[in-house]
Every structure is written in C-alpha cells, then in structure tokens.
Amino acid sequence: MTTTPMRIVHCVRSPIGGIFRHIRDLATAQAEAGHDVGLICDSTTGSAFDNRGVEELEPKLALGLARFPMQRQLTFKDLTATLALYRHIRDLKPDILHGHGAKGGAYVRLIGSILKLRGQKVSRVYCPHGGSLHYDPNRFEGRIYHTIEGMLGRLTDGLVFVSDYEAAAYESKVGQPRALSRIVYNGLTPAEFAPVSVDESAGDFLYIGMLRDLKGPDLFIEALHNIRLKTGQAPRAHIVGEGPDEERYRNMVKRFDLERAVTFHGALPAREAFKLARNVVVPSRAEAMPYIILETVAAERPLIATRVGGIPEIFGRYSNRLIEPGHIGKLTVAMEAALDSPEQMAGEAKELRSCLAETFSTELMNDRITTLYQELKGIKPADQSVAAPANGLSGVARAQTALARSSNRS
Incomplete structure (x- = not known):
C-alpha cells in the first residue's frame, strides 16, 4: 500500500511488557511502510x-531513540521532564505524536498542544493501554x-482503544470521547500462529507476566498451595517474568513450602516459556487487551484465564470458559480440572486458535x-480494503455490560 510519508513519534513511560510489544510492532510496520519513526x-x-528489545528496535527508528527520566506517579519532577521532552520533540517536527499509557499520553498531549500554539501542525494521539482506566472511579x-x-x-x-472494554471504560469513567x-x-505476526509443543520434562502450570498483584x-x-493441601502433592509450576513484587512471591513460595515444586525463571520470550509447562495460567485482576493471551492461544497452548478487560473479546463464543477474577x-x-482432563484442555486450545x-x-x-x-x-488512504469502521466504536455497547459487572464487584 502506497502511503504519504509521515514523521511519527511514540512516547511511553516504561518500555516493558505488552505496551512495548504494541509499540515495537507498530513502529516496525510504520518504518517498513516508509514513515520516519521515533521513540x-x-x-x-x-x-x-526489556532493554534488549528497545535496542533491537533502535536501528529502525529514523527519528531516533531518546530516553529521559520519567516518574510513574505525578511529581514536581514532571515539570523538568516535560521541558526536556518538549525541546527534543520540537526539533523532530513530528506530524504525529502518539502517547501510550497514562504518562506517555499526558506528555504528548501537553507538548503537542504547545507545539500547535507555536504553529507546528502536529496531531496528538493517545492509547491508554488500561493505565489510569484500571483505577476504581469510586476512590479518591x-x-x-x-x-x-x-x-x-x-x-x-x-x-486508540485496544479493546471494546477499554473504550467502554473510558466512556464510563472519563466521558464520551471528543476526539476521533x-x-x-x-495483533500477532503470522509466525506466531505456529503451535508450540512442550518439552518432555514439562511441568504442569506456567505463569508468565509481570510480577505484580494486578x-x-x-x-x-x-x-x-490449595491443590497440595487437597492431594498431598504440589503441581510442578514455572513462574516467568519480572516485576516489583518478585521478592514477596518468592517468600510466599517459601512460606507454603513449594520451593521444590515452583521454579522462577526471570523474563523469557513467550514461545520459549510455553515449552516449560502443559498449561498456561493468566489469573489477572485487570487487563486491557493482553498480548500473553493472544500469544498463548496462537501457540495452541491450553489456557486458564480470567474474565477481565478485553479477554472475553479474544475468547469470543468460548468466553464461558473464563473464570471470575480474584x-x-x-x-x-x-x-484441578486441567490436571484431570489434559485431552479436553488440548481440544479447547485447538478450537480457540482456529478463530484468532x-x-x-x-x-x-x-x-x-x-x-x-x-x-x-x-x-x-491509497487502499481502503482494511480500513476501520466509520466511528470505530461499534463494540462499545456490548462491552458496557461487562464493565458494569466489573464495577459492581469492585
């Protein structure tokens, strides 16, 4: 597809997990289409x-990679960071400023607005990726x-919303969008739809994701621990990932006397991690549109997941298989059912993959x-063959019911 080249700058606070995976794939595709891209x-x-992933992306960034100190919470240091980012972005003369996550979105919209006042023709785009939309609207x-x-x-x-659920959450908690x-x-690449087989010595369960309570x-x-109390034997499990609460989870494993059954691996590529165990467990309390669910389903691995965020949209007509979060x-x-019925789990994995x-x-x-x-x-656009729906929000209504149920549980 022939396109008019644009200068596109992506901004995100923390380049980790699914949010960076989204940016990496998008920036790569944009660069290959002839746009000048920066991060x-x-x-x-x-x-x-995480930093290896950023470094691997850098050669594709015609507008370069720039890293500045950014705080997670709102602090006075944000003023210094905003000034430094403004000077950098101003000189790039972007056509598109695309912010990802709450902090990245705040920076690009504030800086983009200043640039517009100063005569630069820049468009400000925001993708929440969950972020501030995970917060309970009934709390301060x-x-x-x-x-x-x-x-x-x-x-x-x-x-840009990555799921119907996220769009509904924005409407419910923030208000009707004023922007387009x-x-x-x-999305996943074609190569990721090849099934992954487990090792002969594979364990029973794999947790893969950020090591944080969310x-x-x-x-x-x-x-x-509960299965061990009931059967007298703990399933063999692997925990893959990094995060701020890792030490607490290691202490939990010690306290429950699961050290011989549970192995911590740190971060690994998903398809490599899938070989470690026969079943993947994603017990999230909140999500937007998690890549790990997409990757697990595409790899045809048996999956246990919770009914949160955009996960029911991935499962579609099989969403009754999801369990209550928390x-x-x-x-x-x-x-326990997965341990007792491996053939059924394998069959369900095959069904899920076929419609993804x-x-x-x-x-x-x-x-x-x-x-x-x-x-x-x-x-x-030169080619309208896969253009988005006119308003892009056709699925919000059916997501409202799920959002209301989630809010009622909070």
Whole structure:
C-alpha cells in the first residue's frame, strides 16, 4: 500500500511488557511502510531483557531513540521532564505524536498542544493501554486520575482503544470521547500462529507476566498451595517474568513450602516459556487487551484465564470458559480440572486458535492506526480494503455490560 510519508513519534513511560510489544510492532510496520519513526521512553526502568528489545528496535527508528527520566506517579519532577521532552520533540517536527499509557499520553498531549500554539501542525494521539482506566472511579485516586484524563481529552485529536472494554471504560469513567476514536485490537505476526509443543520434562502450570498483584501471581501460588493441601502433592509450576513484587512471591513460595515444586525463571520470550509447562495460567485482576493471551492461544497452548478487560473479546463464543477474577477457589478448581482432563484442555486450545488469526494481526493493527493518522492529517488512504469502521466504536455497547459487572464487584 502506497502511503504519504509521515514523521511519527511514540512516547511511553516504561518500555516493558505488552505496551512495548504494541509499540515495537507498530513502529516496525510504520518504518517498513516508509514513515520516519521515533521513540521516547523512560531511562530509569527496564531490565536487561526489556532493554534488549528497545535496542533491537533502535536501528529502525529514523527519528531516533531518546530516553529521559520519567516518574510513574505525578511529581514536581514532571515539570523538568516535560521541558526536556518538549525541546527534543520540537526539533523532530513530528506530524504525529502518539502517547501510550497514562504518562506517555499526558506528555504528548501537553507538548503537542504547545507545539500547535507555536504553529507546528502536529496531531496528538493517545492509547491508554488500561493505565489510569484500571483505577476504581469510586476512590479518591481514581477520581483524580479520571478528572485529569477528562481535561487532557480536550487536548486530544485521536484516541486508540485496544479493546471494546477499554473504550467502554473510558466512556464510563472519563466521558464520551471528543476526539476521533478507533478500537484497534493488538495483533500477532503470522509466525506466531505456529503451535508450540512442550518439552518432555514439562511441568504442569506456567505463569508468565509481570510480577505484580494486578496480574495475579499471588493467586497462582495460593492455588498451587490449595491443590497440595487437597492431594498431598504440589503441581510442578514455572513462574516467568519480572516485576516489583518478585521478592514477596518468592517468600510466599517459601512460606507454603513449594520451593521444590515452583521454579522462577526471570523474563523469557513467550514461545520459549510455553515449552516449560502443559498449561498456561493468566489469573489477572485487570487487563486491557493482553498480548500473553493472544500469544498463548496462537501457540495452541491450553489456557486458564480470567474474565477481565478485553479477554472475553479474544475468547469470543468460548468466553464461558473464563473464570471470575480474584476468586482463589474458582482458580483452584479450574487448575484441578486441567490436571484431570489434559485431552479436553488440548481440544479447547485447538478450537480457540482456529478463530484468532483474522482479527488479531499486526497488519490489520498497523493499517487501522495508520488510517486514523491519515484521517487526522487529511490524507486519503491509497487502499481502503482494511480500513476501520466509520466511528470505530461499534463494540462499545456490548462491552458496557461487562464493565458494569466489573464495577459492581469492585
């Protein structure tokens, strides 16, 4: 597809996990399509595993990689960071400023607004990736963040939501979007749809993801403990990932006397980690559109997951297989059932994989986001074959019910 080249700058606070995977795939596709792309991210976060991913992307970035100190919480240091980012972005003369996550989105909308006042023709695009939308609107912190989101919404030209659920959460907690909006699912490459076989010495269960309570590794460990109490033997399990609560989870394993059954591996590529165990468990308490679910389903690995965020949209007609988030009893029962019925789990994995490829592809993800950029810049796309729906929000209504149920549980 022939496109008019654009200068695109992505900004994210922490270049880790699914949010960086999204940026990496998008930036790569945009660079290959002939656009000049740059990336700005925090200089103080990221493990060696995460930083390798950033370094691998850097040669594709015609507008370069820039790293500045960025705080997770709102602090006075944000003023210094904003000034440094402004000077850098001003000199890049971008056509598109695309912020990812709450902090990245705040920076690009504030800086983009200043640039527009100074005569630069830049469009400000924001993708929450969950972020501040995970906060409970009935709590003080949630009200603060959602009020800020509402104010920044007035400085936004384009909004990208990675799931119907995320779009519904924005409408419910922040308000009706003022900007041109699209729902664009995260995507995988064709190579990722090849099934992965486990090693002969594979364990029973794999947890892979960030080591923080939002993702539920504490529930995973407790479920292993419950099975051991019931059967007298703990399932063999692997924990793959990094995060701020790792030491606490290691202490949980010691306290439950699971050290011989549970192995911590640090961060690994998903398809390599899948070989470690027969079943993948994703016990998240909150999500937007998690890549690990997409990757597990595409690899045809048996999966136990919770009914949060955009996960039901991935499971589609099989969403009745999902379990209630934060419910240790139901997680334990689901893991026991997986141990008892490996053939059924394998069959369900095959069914799930068969309906994934057309909807969740990097090609479609890139095309729909680039089409949004072009519409903001008044550029007519050369090929409308996979353009987004007119308003991109056709799935919000059915997501509202799930959002309401989730809010009622909070």
